[in-house]
Amino acid sequence: MPPEKAETASVSIQDVVGIQQSTFLQRLTASQPFWITVALFVIVVFMSFYEPAYATERNFYNITRNFAFIGIMAMGMLAVIITGGIDLSVGSIMGFVTIVAGVVLEAHYPWWVALPAGLLAGAALGAINGYIIAYVGLPPFVVTLGMLAAARSFAQILSGNRMITDFGPDKQVVLEIGGGQILGIANPVWVLVILTLIFGFVFNYTSWGRRLFAIGGNEQAAQLTGVPVRRMKFQVYVLSACMAALSSILILGWQGSAINALGIGYELRVIASTVIGGADLMGGAGTAYGAFIGAALIEVIRNGLLMAGVDANWQGAFVGLFIVLAVYLERLRGRSRA
Template identity: 50%
Template sequence: MTATLEDAIGKQTHTGLLGRLMTHQVFWVFLAAVLGSIALTLLTDTFATERNLFNVTRNFAFIGIVAIGMTAVIITGGIDLSVGSVVVLSAMICGMSMASGMSIFLAIPLALGGALAVGLINGLLIAVIGIPPFVVTLGMLSVARSIAMVLSQNKMVFEFGPDQAKLLWLGGGSTFGIPNPLLVLIVLALVTGFLFHWSQWGRHVFAIGGNEHAAILTGIPVARTKITVYMFASLLAGITGVLEVGWLGGVTTNLGQGMELNVIAAAVIGGANLAGGVGTAFGAVVGAFLIEVIRNSLILLGISTFWQGAFIGSFIIVAVTFDRLRKT
């Protein structure tokens, strides 16, 4: 009798856990990414090679880092269309500073400071003045890229002074066989996950996205929190810019162009709700990984990369539809 009761309780617990997992969008996205990777391993001789896996993990890390910041913005019910331009601005500041002979230990903080300045301006215009996020960040998309063009006179920068080897290792090298950008992504995802679930800042972010009016009534510093969220998103875009310079070994003003679309797609596919109040750092990482698997599969299977947008767009529609059906 006791054994039967214990078996029943264990079965209910197992079913309950599986049932809860199946109600989360990120679970299905993660499953799709895993199944896609398995299929590519069976269908091609190149996907599971060490070199290709190194490239896949490194490439998706750039989108994943920015997607984490975008997820924080989306959770508050906002959007940031300027992240791609912040990537190139940060990259250009870092590259040109080092090209002038500046140490990498000064150039990187300077580049990240420029990214934070963009986020601060976005946050002030949105949270204090009350301009819609779409309008502000769409304008900043052009402003930040224009500043990068002015700084470089629209020329490519590829010589980075005495610390060039350090920069190239940071973005293009590896540690224990793991690409450095992926290690940065893992650290940022863990830190952001902790902040989302265990910090006062994280509770405020979700409260604003859930019901901003109620958050104001409960005394949450809504304006200040929104400013920090946009600064956080720009900071992660700035980090990505520095890493991409090291990976590419040069920087041009078209760096990061169109990246905001893939970043938003990664966040939404990973479970972030554009209405606000929902999102996870892990979901952003999984969404970015799925997008990179799609891109890589098109190349390996000989399918035109022009289909990439169709696949990603379809996944966004399916993800949002799934979320709507789940709530219904």
């Protein structure tokens, strides 16, 4: 090859490599979960210097365990939001599930009967949501708002409006499932990590995941291309309820009691986690890691405020501020892409 042609080829290869590197960097810095991760790191470092008790093994254990419950629910909520829907009933479903499991345990049934009974009860409520939304055609906001009230009422009726603490002969097993640890890390955290990996794979590398994004991007177009829109909408609401039920079972074991008030206000924290992590409430966008890191950020903020001596009543204000900022950041990123 003549020297002139070799030099030209060399320059062309360098140009291509430079473009690839620039594109990767741009994609990284344009990712909302990346900046949420940076914000999380900054807050943790700042609080560690501001309050030495913050950077203790016990406190980090509490933080990770607490955000795991919300993170597990956020995985199911993310699937709903990707399709352009919303599920306001997850907190009340938690209360119903914990009462169902508690009542069965109180009747001295084994844990392997009681806990699946709670999960099935949650899935049944999710199926009701999904059927009405997908096949009857009512708006998700209205349907899940109705279930929010109904499921809480069901829990109060079933429990007789009382706390259940008698878990029968298998109480220790139940406590170990939700309150135990492996290698110094709480069991719920391991569950969340595994679910994040599974959901991340499903959303990115399966046809089911790609169809979810297609529905959220343009439901009519997705239906015209053969995507079973109704069936998939039904499935995501069942999935959301199942994740809420799983989180409820773990909390049941951690707290050692079943109360119908469990989950009050959790739906807002779960939705906030997904939105802060980059999910678009209009549908068509979101990542499992984003939901994970969004849940972590909310708990880090909550814990940091408590450690700093800030009145607990201000927690909602700070979380609300982060939600607005996250949505605004998403709007700015959308404009830059356009």
